[in-house]
Amino acid sequence: MNRAGTVAMDDFASGLAYPTLSDEQLVARAKEGDTDALETLFVRYRQPVFRLVYRSVGNADDAEDIVQEVFLKAFERLHTFREQSRFSTWLMRIALNLCTDRARAQKRHAELLQREAGYKLAWMTHPNPPEPEEVVQQNAFHEAFYTALNRLPEHHRQLIVMRDLEEMEYEQMAEILNTTVGGVKLRVMRARRAFKAVLEPLLRQIGEIE
Amino acid sequence: MRNLCRQFAGWLESEPSGLTETWRAHLESCAACRALWQQEQAYRALLRQVRSEPVPACQLRWEAIALRLQTRPQRRILWAPRLAWGLGMMLAVGVAIGLWFQTTPRTQNPDSAVRLSQRESASPERTELRWRSAGSEAHPFAAEPVLTEPKPTHSDGEPEASPEAVPEARTRIARAPEPASMRGAVRPPTTQITMLAPEPIVPLGDTPQTEYLPVRYGEPAAAAVVAGGMPSKTQHAMEGVDENAIICSF
Numbered sequence: 001m002n003r004a005g006t007v008a009m010d011d012f013a014s015g016l017a018y019p020t021l022s023d024e025q026l027v028a029r030a031k032e033g034d035t036d037a038l039e040t041l042f043v044r045y046r047q048p049v050f051r052l053v054y055r056s057v058g059n060a061d062d063a064e065d066i067v068q069e070v071f072l073k074a075f076e077r078l079h080t081f082r083e084q085s086r087f088s089t090w091l092m093r094i095a096l097n098l099c100t101d102r103a104r105a106q107k108r109h110a111e112l113l114q115r116e117a118g119y120k121l122a123w124m125t126h127p128n129p130p131e132p133e134e135v136v137q138q139n140a141f142h143e144a145f146y147t148a149l150n151r152l153p154e155h156h157r158q159l160i161v162m163r164d165l166e167e168m169e170y171e172q173m174a175e176i177l178n179t180t181v182g183g184v185k186l187r188v189m190r191a192r193r194a195f196k197a198v199l200e201p202l203l204r205q206i207g208e209i210e
Numbered sequence: 211m212r213n214l215c216r217q218f219a220g221w222l223e224s225e226p227s228g229l230t231e232t233w234r235a236h237l238e239s240c241a242a243c244r245a246l247w248q249q250e251q252a253y254r255a256l257l258r259q260v261r262s263e264p265v266p267a268c269q270l271r272w273e274a275i276a277l278r279l280q281t282r283p284q285r286r287i288l289w290a291p292r293l294a295w296g297l298g299m300m301l302a303v304g305v306a307i308g309l310w311f312q313t314t315p316r317t318q319n320p321d322s323a324v325r326l327s328q329r330e331s332a333s334p335e336r337t338e339l340r341w342r343s344a345g346s347e348a349h350p351f352a353a354e355p356v357l358t359e360p361k362p363t364h365s366d367g368e369p370e371a372s373p374e375a376v377p378e379a380r381t382r383i384a385r386a387p388e389p390a391s392m393r394g395a396v397r398p399p400t401t402q403i404t405m406l407a408p409e410p411i412v413p414l415g416d417t418p419q420t421e422y423l424p425v426r427y428g429e430p431a432a433a434a435v436v437a438g439g440m441p442s443k444t445q446h447a448m449e450g451v452d453e454n455a456i457i458c459s460f
Contacts, residue, residue, distance in 0.1 A: 043272065049268075054266070055265070060266045067268060067270055068275065072279065141259055142259070142260060145260050164257050
């Protein structure tokens with residue numbers, strides 16, 4: 001993620017109290033109750049977290065709700081942050097966990113509605129149906145991609161988002177997922193196989209591949 | 211050829227940046243691998259396209275977060291100390307149960323049988339036994355009276371199963387451990403002392419005339435002395451039954 005330059009510009013542009021302090025220094029100050037440090041951390045990581053969540057849920061409104069929850073949770077539990085990993089990693093982990101929680105809740109809710117409707121709501125089989133105005137703007141590739149992505153299980157979807165869309169390094173992914181680099185590589189490989197298996201028929205439909 | 215195709219599929223999954231000359235030559239001769247390569251290229255093109263689409267800017271403001279942080283009730287992790295406390299309690303209860311099992315007497319043990327019988331006799335009609343030895347405050351072998359019910363036996367020596375068959379008036383006094391001061395001293399040849407007493411035993415203090423259990427070690431005369439008088443009819447009647455019996459008269 002090439003967010004370093006953007007982060008610095010955001011910090012200076014918003015007139016933050018501590019634009020030059022490192023994450024560790026800001027976390028230390030925030031633990032002592034310095035709200036300016038919290039604000040600096042929020043402004044620094046708002047957009048990166050939003051990008052990840054947006055890619056995962058595919059909807060800006062839902063993504064903002066989740067991002068807000070991510071920062072609330074992180075700042076409330078900042079005293080539990082042991083600094084064994086980077087703050088950004090810790091934040092991304094919270095974000096992914098909340099995305100997973102939301103996906104589960106959505107699935108449960110959809111199943112409940114389907115059951116009540118006697119399994120006649122076919123459109124609800126897609127957890128994140130594209131909004132009508134977005135459909136107009138999206139081309140066929142985009143639609144096929146997100147349709148396939150939404151059909152994936154949450155753990156596979158997160159890996160595709162992190163590696164193939166956000167282009168995260170394997171090392172950072174390993175930190176976020178609390179596993180080894182080799183383990184992450186294996187999981188990404190499996191996620192890609194699953195993703196391609198879903199994507200291929202969709203691309204065939206639109207004539208992208210033979 | 212199949213092995214080469216398998217290697218190519220593995221190579222594709224390792225995120226290669228481009229085709230090498232070896233693989234280019236292989237693709238020219240293998241249609242299946244060529245299709246795989248095309249699929250991979252289509253996938254990458256799709257990823258590039260999706261990545262190039264702009265992500266909307268996050269509209270969240272710090273003021274909203276700060277307000278929520280102020281108004282939201284503090285949710286400290288309360289379960290951690292509770293969990294520790296609960297685990298500590300469980301451990302303590304476990305240790306207590308373990309100790310209880312370790313120290314609780316077994317019914318096969320005469321000592322434990324006495325304790326059980328003592329526990330059972332903890333009632334308003336509780337009977338107390340007071341021992342008196344001739345000329346001394348306490349008998350060395352009777353420091354801790356141990357009472358057990360004798361097991362009735364069949365003619366072939368097997369223990370009787372029915373509790374109704376247990377004689378009511380018989381209790382056996384097992385010997386207490388020998389004190390160190392008495393080791394080596396000459397003592398009566400009896401190894402087992404039996405007390406015979408009619409039921410019920412009158413509780414001490416309930417009658418103006420306090421009575422004591424007479425103790426005898428083998429000799430009727432000694433038993434009479436211990437009993438504080440002449441041997442009673444009961445004593446005489448039981449003389450032939452068991453030489454080692456303690457004859458109790460009331």
